[in-house]
Amino acid sequence: MDKNIILKINDKKIPLNLFLKKVFINIIEGTVKPLKKLPENIEKIEIKIEKK
Numbered sequence: 571m572d573k574n575i576i577l578k579i580n581d582k583k584i585p586l587n588l589f590l591k592k593v594f595i596n597i598i599e600g601t602v603k604p605l606k607k608l609p610e611n612i613e614k615i616e617i618k619i620e621k622k
Contacts, residue, residue: 571588571591571592573591573595574591575591575594575595575598577594598615598617599615602615
């Protein structure tokens, strides 16, 4: 696999198996790619979810 994804919850790294890595990557890329004004070559995507 030429891409990697890291899941952290409360700053603790959560291990992901290959299947979950592929699922998360495909969902995130599929959601982001249709957005407008993106760079042609995407090197890194960062998503952070925090409580208000």
